[in-house]
Amino acid sequence: MSYLEIKNLQKRYTKDGPLIVNNMNLSIEKGEFIVFLGPSGCGKTTTIRMISGLEDISGGEILIDGESVVGKKPKDRGVSMIFQSYAIWPHMTVFDNIAYPLKLQKVPKEEIKERVTTAARATDIEGLLDRYPAQMSGGQRQRVAVARAIVVKPKIFLMDEPLSNLDAKLRVSMRTELKNIHLQQNSTSIFVTHDQSEAMSLADRIVVMYKGNIEQIGTPMEVYQNSATKFVAEFIGTPPTNFFKARIEKEGAGLMAANEHIRYQVPEALVQALLPYAGKEVDMGVRPEYIDLSFSLEKTPGYMCDATIDFVEPQGSHAILITKIGGNEVKIHTTTYMEMAPKTKVALQVKEDRVMFFDCGTTLRIR
Numbered sequence: 001m002s003y004l005e006i007k008n009l010q011k012r013y014t015k016d017g018p019l020i021v022n023n024m025n026l027s028i029e030k031g032e033f034i035v036f037l038g039p040s041g042c043g044k045t046t047t048i049r050m051i052s053g054l055e056d057i058s059g060g061e062i063l064i065d066g067e068s069v070v071g072k073k074p075k076d077r078g079v080s081m082i083f084q085s086y087a088i089w090p091h092m093t094v095f096d097n098i099a100y101p102l103k104l105q106k107v108p109k110e111e112i113k114e115r116v117t118t119a120a121r122a123t124d125i126e127g128l129l130d131r132y133p134a135q136m137s138g139g140q141r142q143r144v145a146v147a148r149a150i151v152v153k154p155k156i157f158l159m160d161e162p163l164s165n166l167d168a169k170l171r172v173s174m175r176t177e178l179k180n181i182h183l184q185q186n187s188t189s190i191f192v193t194h195d196q197s198e199a200m201s202l203a204d205r206i207v208v209m210y211k212g213n214i215e216q217i218g219t220p221m222e223v224y225q226n227s228a229t230k231f232v233a234e235f236i237g238t239p240p241t242n243f244f245k246a247r248i249e250k251e252g253a254g255l256m257a258a259n260e261h262i263r264y265q266v267p268e269a270l271v272q273a274l275l276p277y278a279g280k281e282v283d284m285g286v287r288p289e290y291i292d293l294s295f296s297l298e299k300t301p302g303y304m305c306d307a308t309i310d311f312v313e314p315q316g317s318h319a320i321l322i323t324k325i326g327g328n329e330v331k332i333h334t335t336t337y338m339e340m341a342p343k344t345k346v347a348l349q350v351k352e353d354r355v356m357f358f359d360c361g362t363t364l365r366i367r
């Protein structure tokens with residue numbers, strides 16, 4: 001059995017209200033760093049509040065270390081939670097803030113001192129123990145919240161968008177530190193965010209959520225390279241995946257994905273899976289970095305269509321090229337043609353069969 005088991009977890013806030021969390025199933029191993037990723041309102045906070053015990057569940061089961069925690073008080077579940085707002089007490093020093101949960105547990109004074117010092121060292125605020133929150137920066141307050149959470153040595157460490165109050169630069173450095181603390185403590189962690197780059201850089205596995213459902217569970221590379229649904233392909237990656245509506249047509253022994261503007265030969269490996277879609281429309285997705293350009297306008301394998309590059313947006317290490325296909329904006333990520341003149345005419349090709357097709361009804365990947 002896994003360290004944290006969530007089985008058919010459900011949540012309605014009112015008896016006849018909508019299902020905010022819809023039969024969620026998830027197993028987390030000891031020491032894993034899990035990120036819940038999804039847009040605002042998809043149920044991330046609700047889910048971790050149910051795990052922590054701050055919110056009742058409407059159905060299902062939650063087991064931590066083999067034991068059901070449903071009905072147990074938050075303090076008896078062995079979890080620590082960090083909130084977006086930090087929730088540290090302004091009238092207490094840093095030391096007292098970190099010591100607070102240990103005092104509640106009636107830990108002896110000497111041990112409190114030792115554990116607070118260790119937690120403060122891990123979070124690099126050892127020199128600030130006598131200060132009050134008002135005398136510290138946002139990043140330092142965040143560290144106090146982290147120290148207070150790790151001082152109790154929780155079985156599971158729950159973090160709800162803990163970095164979202166920090167400025168962009170501090171967010172990036174704090175996330176590296178959080179990862180570092182995680183590696184040192186080997187804590188089992190669930191981290192909530194709607195920021196896909198934060199999720200990609202922190203997670204062992206990402207749980208992509210949408211409208212109360214889990215769309216996909218996988219490593220950052222799995223959800224990126226092998227998106228299971230159209231939503232995942234759209235939500236993960238910047239710029240996002242380019243989508244085209246295309247009809248699947250038989251041509252000789254093969255299949256074409258085509259619309260008014262595009263004619264693309266379906267890669268052989270996908271022909272079997274797409275045969276049942278012949279005559280029907282599908283969503284075709286290509287990530288910006290998997291579109292290649294040909295200036296000679298050759299119709300080489302992978303060819304999709306001709307296009308005129310409208311804008312070039314240099315980003316330093318790469319450039320984003322912007323074109324329009326049938327009125328839809330298409331973005332291309334390139335490291336090769338960074339100095340291209342606008343209005344250049346090119347042929348667009350899908351690189352190495354890196355195309356994704358999705359069922360228009362179920363939104364599931366066709367493969």
Ligand SMILES: Nc1ncnc2c1ncn2[C@@H]1O[C@H](COP(=O)(O)OP(=O)(O)OP(=O)(O)O)[C@@H](O)[C@H]1O
Pocket residue numbers: 013020038039040041042043044045046047194
């Ligand atoms: N106490 C509540 N009573 C009724 N509905 C609620 C309550 N708390 C949250 N909801 C609803 O449940 C849904 C999920 O909310 P939740 O806070 O879990 O989303 P989230 O994924 O954490 O979003 P965000 O990224 O904005 O924090 C939303 O539609 C929200 O309006």
Ligand SMILES: [Mg+2]
Pocket residue numbers: 044045046160
């Ligand atoms: Mg939330």
